[in-house]
Amino acid sequence: MILKFFAVLLISAIIIFAAFLYRGASQLEAENRAANGGKGGSCSGVSCQKCAQRVGVVNIIGNILMICIKGYMGVAGRSKGLIADAIHSSADLLATIIMIIGLRISDKKTDELYPYGYGKAEYIVSICIYLFLFGIGSFIIYNGIMTIVEGRLVNPCLSAAWGAIFSIAINELMFRQSICAGRHINSPSMQAKAWESRSDVYSSLAVLIGIIGAKMGFHFMDPLAAVIVGVIILKICVEQVKYAVLNLMDRAYDEDYIDDINKALQGMPNIAGIKKVIARELGPILEFEICLYVLPDISIKAGESIKQDAHNIVNEIVDRKSTVRVRLFAAQQIS
Template identity: 35%
Template sequence: MSEEDIRYKQVQFGAWVGIIGNIILAIIKGVIGVIANSRALVADAVHSASDVVGSVAVLIGVRAAKRPPDRDHPYGHGKAESIAAIIVAVLLFIVGIEIAISAGKSFFEPVVVPKVIAIYAVIFSIIVKELMFRYKYNLGKKYNSTALMTDAWHHRSDVFSSFAALIGIGAALLGARYNFAILEYGDPIAGIFVALLIIRMAWKLGMESIHTTMDHVLHEEDTAPLREVASAVPGVLSVDELHAREHGYYVIIDIKVGVDPNITVEEGHAISKEVKRSLLEQDHVHDVLVHINPYKE
């Protein structure tokens, strides 16, 4: 099995973990939220249900990125993962807006005190979501999957929203027990604060994904090792230009090298083939376009 096949299977498995995990959490929190009469927990269940859409988008993006190059897409379909990451970021932004609106409405509605069982459901959700975040983020970082890392931060946003629900439910229970009415508004206040964090996170992740999609090239310090590899090829007298374009989880290199102007075309072609072969051996490099220049001091 090739390294690319291993990557595909691992990233695909990570997406399925998100889908199945969110469905289970949405059902648990939804049922207990209704039983415990907790609006915060029911809203958190809806949040988890919306995450399923994001994980499905990641799964579709990963599958599309795996497709080999074709006539219309000679450089492959790697950007499908970046597009999936943008979709997840947009969903995350919408969820943040919805949480803020829901929290704001709570100030103008009758206060409902939930049952204690809601606390245990929220704590369980926080633990599971944090584990899902760490697993998917590390997996996405290992295999350079922007879609998986963005979806991982989606799980982290759930941790924040669940933590807000925990504070709100705890404050409501304490307020009811000690007859301290102002504590009952801890839920909407925490909800608005968390909503702002989620919106900020969605904006940051969305901008990074859009940046990658728009043919972003690696910075000079990142391409220095690639320049060294090309320079080490026998016959290469200079590396005049090197652009490594991010194409999803892999890069495509455009390079111009200077060679002795007095050699034959065949010899120059042989040097360019060796440059391409050497660069293709580097991590995440899927294609190399080499242009031969006559060397000038």
């Protein structure tokens, strides 16, 4: 009885959430149209900014709701695929949570023990969690395959299909919102996140097909969908762990930024040349180290102003939170 009540509560929450997403999207669209004098397309209106700020919160709430509904429906409806999909959603949610934790940690002031700050803690947490999830994912695949091989009867009922349908709808709406906001405020990272929720749509679709197939009598299809979702989970885990390890190793950051900065720095007056520009990621922060050649006889004051200029150039190009260290070297050969 309580469980049923819980399910009803969940479903109504999801419907309200979906309605909110849908309404919000159409409303914003209308506002944008009005602001742009009837033509759609790119804008940087206030409403889009607002929308973009909401994306993170919406994603978290959406994912939590979906984990609950998929977990509940999956267990109640006896669908392996849906439960695996719930775990998949949990992996997504964990990624978001780790990101938030990373932000929190990097906000922490440096102290004597960790003079370079706590930026790398995020990666360690992320490695631990994803290795754990890797284990879960392997279990899902192993168990799913064993179910198929042994021919055990998985007999999902239609409520499980409803769980998958809800999941598809919400993921699609979240994708639409993120991609819209991401395009309008020109944020590639947000667009990347949007495509992630699109891939969730596909995995839920596979689960739905699996459930319907099992209902039609092809009982292997539900565990097969679970195995597919398990592979997706493993893929996420591998990617995340790889990303974390590479960043722990201070791998060079994306070349594009470096090239841009190089070009911009070359236009600077008062410098004799660029020795090197390197960057690494510290959680959400980009740390740049810029080594410049200057004439050996400039005053410290002039040197400081060069450093300040370099700072400004980097800040102009890079739209992320970043720290910049500028070191000056005397350019002997050039003179």
